[in-house]
Amino acid sequence: MTTYLNGVSLPPSKRVSIFGGTHGNEMTGVTLVRQWIKNGAEVQRAGVLVTPFIANPKAVERRVRYIDQDLNRAFTPEILSLVERKDLPCEVKQAQEINRLFGPKGSKDAYDVIFDLHNTTSNMGCTFILENSGDDFILQMVNYIKCTLGQSSCHVLLNEHPELKYETTRSVAKHAVGLEVGPQPQGVIRSDILKSTRQILKYALDFIQLFNKGEEFAACDLEVYVLDASVDYPRDQHGDISAMIHPHLQDRDWQPLCPGDAIFLTFDGKTIYYEGEGTVYPTFINEAAYYEKHRAFVTTRKKVLPAKGVKIRTV
Amino acid sequence: MNQEGNAFNPPHQSLPPFSRVIVSGGTHGNELAGLYLAKQWLQGKARGLERQTFSAKAVLSNPRASEVCRRYVDVDLNRCFTTECLNSPDADDMPYEIHRAKELNVLLGPKGSEQAVDFICDLHNTTSNMGVSILVYQDCHCFSLHMFKYIQSHVKSAPVYCAIFNTPKDRAYSLDAVAKYGIALEVGPQPQGVLRADILSHMAEALKLVLDFIDLYNQGTEFPSCEVEAYVKDKDFDFPRDPVTGELTATIHPERQDQDFQVMNPGDPLFQTFDGKTVNYSGSQPTYPFFINEAAYYEKKVAFSSSNKVSIRIPALRLQASAGGANRIS
Ligand SMILES: [Zn+2]
Ligand SMILES: [Zn+2]
Numbered sequence: 254m255t256t257y258l259n260g261v262s263l264p265p266s267k268r269v270s271i272f273g274g275t276h277g278n279e280m281t282g283v284t285l286v287r288q289w290i291k292n293g294a295e296v297q298r299a300g301v302l303v304t305p306f307i308a309n310p311k312a313v314e315r316r317v318r319y320i321d322q323d324l325n326r327a328f329t330p331e332i333l334s335l336v337e338r339k340d341l342p343c344e345v346k347q348a349q350e351i352n353r354l355f356g357p358k359g360s361k362d363a364y365d366v367i368f369d370l371h372n373t374t375s376n377m378g379c380t381f382i383l384e385n386s387g388d389d390f391i392l393q394m395v396n397y398i399k400c401t402l403g404q405s406s407c408h409v410l411l412n413e414h415p416e417l418k419y420e421t422t423r424s425v426a427k428h429a430v431g432l433e434v435g436p437q438p439q440g441v442i443r444s445d446i447l448k449s450t451r452q453i454l455k456y457a458l459d460f461i462q463l464f465n466k467g468e469e470f471a472a473c474d475l476e477v478y479v480l481d482a483s484v485d486y487p488r489d490q491h492g493d494i495s496a497m498i499h500p501h502l503q504d505r506d507w508q509p510l511c512p513g514d515a516i517f518l519t520f521d522g523k524t525i526y527y528e529g530e531g532t533v534y535p536t537f538i539n540e541a542a543y544y545e546k547h548r549a550f551v552t553t554r555k556k557v558l559p560a561k562g563v564k565i566r567t568v
Numbered sequence: 569m570n571q572e573g574n575a576f577n578p579p580h581q582s583l584p585p586f587s588r589v590i591v592s593g594g595t596h597g598n599e600l601a602g603l604y605l606a607k608q609w610l611q612g613k614a615r616g617l618e619r620q621t622f623s624a625k626a627v628l629s630n631p632r633a634s635e636v637c638r639r640y641v642d643v644d645l646n647r648c649f650t651t652e653c654l655n656s657p658d659a660d661d662m663p664y665e666i667h668r669a670k671e672l673n674v675l676l677g678p679k680g681s682e683q684a685v686d687f688i689c690d691l692h693n694t695t696s697n698m699g700v701s702i703l704v705y706q707d708c709h710c711f712s713l714h715m716f717k718y719i720q721s722h723v724k725s726a727p728v729y730c731a732i733f734n735t736p737k738d739r740a741y742s743l744d745a746v747a748k749y750g751i752a753l754e755v756g757p758q759p760q761g762v763l764r765a766d767i768l769s770h771m772a773e774a775l776k777l778v779l780d781f782i783d784l785y786n787q788g789t790e791f792p793s794c795e796v797e798a799y800v801k802d803k804d805f806d807f808p809r810d811p812v813t814g815e816l817t818a819t820i821h822p823e824r825q826d827q828d829f830q831v832m833n834p835g836d837p838l839f840q841t842f843d844g845k846t847v848n849y850s851g852s853q854p855t856y857p858f859f860i861n862e863a864a865y866y867e868k869k870v871a872f873s874s875s876n877k878v879s880i881r882i883p884a885l886r887l888q889a890s891a892g893g894a895n896r897i898s
Contacts, residue, residue, distance in 0.1 A: 374759040438695040438759030440863035442819040541761035
């Protein structure tokens with residue numbers, strides 16, 4: 254990376270992969286990637302190698318999130334460096350395979366960009382999940398999409414939280430982009446969700462092509478939601494859930510939540526109110542896969558993030 | 569039930585009182601509304617099963633699947649209650665759900681016998697936009713249709729539908745078929761593995777009305793002859809698939825998604841292929857699809873079920889006179 258007056262110049266993004274089926278029951282990515290493996294015309298761009306890839310084929314086959322453990326938490330240095338053995342958990346083997354094919358993670362040989370397609374049962378619309386506020390290239394990509402499709406076309410969830418950040422499948426690439434689209438039940442393919450995922454991805458790939466061709470993207474400001482805290486369900490002495498998301502909170506992802514607002518409704522009809530500090534923006538509200546992670550929703554704080562200008566580095 | 573038949577000619581139908589009533593949840597372990605209601609009752613944390621004339625009992629039908637939040641462990645429990653399956657010889661390597669079906673048959677049946685419980689209300693959730701649906705799997709009796717009418721006239725927060733499957737008793741495969749009479753209460757839309765307060769409240773409201781209705785009946789209330797609108801299941805339709813690989817090539821069209829129990833005419837958009845083409849409904853008659861895009865039915869190769877909308881005249885219903893207490897109310 255080198256800097257110029259209002260930005261940074263970066264090498265071209267020549268190798269891009271689109272992952273579906275990191276979670277085997279999130280059907281939009283599975284469906285689109287399968288489709289593009291058969292016929293990739295829609296995602297090919299001149300001068301870019303775009304590789305659609307099913308990230309967890311065994312989980313996809315069984316239509317479950319994972320076989321042994323969550324693949325999207327398995328890209329730690331420890332797991333990636335485990336010595337190969339027959340009895341390693343399915344997702345450990347798969348993480349190592351992905352690291353061989355698209356990494357090694359953190360090396361100069363790694364893929365430039367991985368888009369990882371996910372679905373949520375939460376009413377999150379199209380959400381980019383980013384893990385690095387200093388990745389100007391990706392911030393510019395999102396800005397380009399928002400400028401083309403409208404500011405409300407997508408949200409950005411920034412996860413740099415010291416405890417809540419996890420080592421994702423896409424983190425193998427130099428630029429990691431998670432795309433979370435909902436609401437869609439696990440195991441279901443909804444055409445509206447397919448359509449919006451496709452549209453976002455089209456403009457993301459267009460951006461890469463424009464960038465590679467030499468288009469300069471000026472410094473900009475981007476509204477992001479910074480991951481703040483994880484909130485669990487109220488539980489009884491056995492650890493069983495004793496309340497559910499309050500109807501006033503259900504489906505209200507990204508809407509302001511203030512102290513004193515209803516968040517849970519106990520099974521015997523009592524309302525539990527939010528007691529945090531200041532206004533937060535909840536998301537991942539009532540996500541099916543997070544019951545086992547003891548997470549009813551997460552809170553975020555809104556922030557405007559400056560992104561430096563980017564242009565291609567000419568050697 | 570015989571739609572055009574003579575069964576409805578008598579001025580009224582009578583049955584003995586219903587004293588043994590079962591409410592079951594967790595028949596599918598990832599349908600959380602019924603599962604949580606059943607758990608609450610079994611742990612004594614919730615009331616509402618007692619009525620003047622009976623006390624309903626709660627059953628957690630598939631505890632192992634519920635534990636791991638999956639539809640089933642080995643096979644779909646709610647397909648195991650055919651007479652043939654229940655009478656199959658025991659084996660050590662029997663799938664868990666067949667073992668459990670036999671166990672439930674001992675507890676609640678035996679199916680088709682005099683000892684069987686009077687009524688089972690089996691609680692389910694669907695990812696389809698089916699509101700509160702009363703599913704009548706076994707031979708349909710006007711008792712179930714009167715119950716549906718009663719629920720429909722009282723629930724205001726969600727649409728209430730009745731779907732009739734008309735499966736002969738011995739071939740009826742669902743848990744409620746173990747009882748003398750029964751229904752499945754299917755409430756949606758709710759994703760698998762998710763508990764929504766609105767869906768739970770619709771289910772609890774409908775279930776309360778099920779029990780109220782039985783109580784009124786037991787107390788001698790006469791339900792006069794009336795017309796009910798119901799959907800008689802016709803066929804299952806699969807998704808379009810690649811003829812070679814068997815993989816799906818399309819999903820439900822956006823104009824059909826969430827339109828359960830709404831008329832579909834010949835030529836209406838039905839599927840949308842993954843390369844964007846519309847596949848129209850090619851049947852020759854209008855139909856009323858339901859279970860549209862239900863997550864659990866992909867593996868059963870069912871994109872939706874079609875049905876015929878019918879209006880049924882049902883006879884009056886009142887408690888069997890010999891049981892005493894039956895009195896006409898005006
Ligand atoms: Zn996911
Ligand atoms: Zn079910």
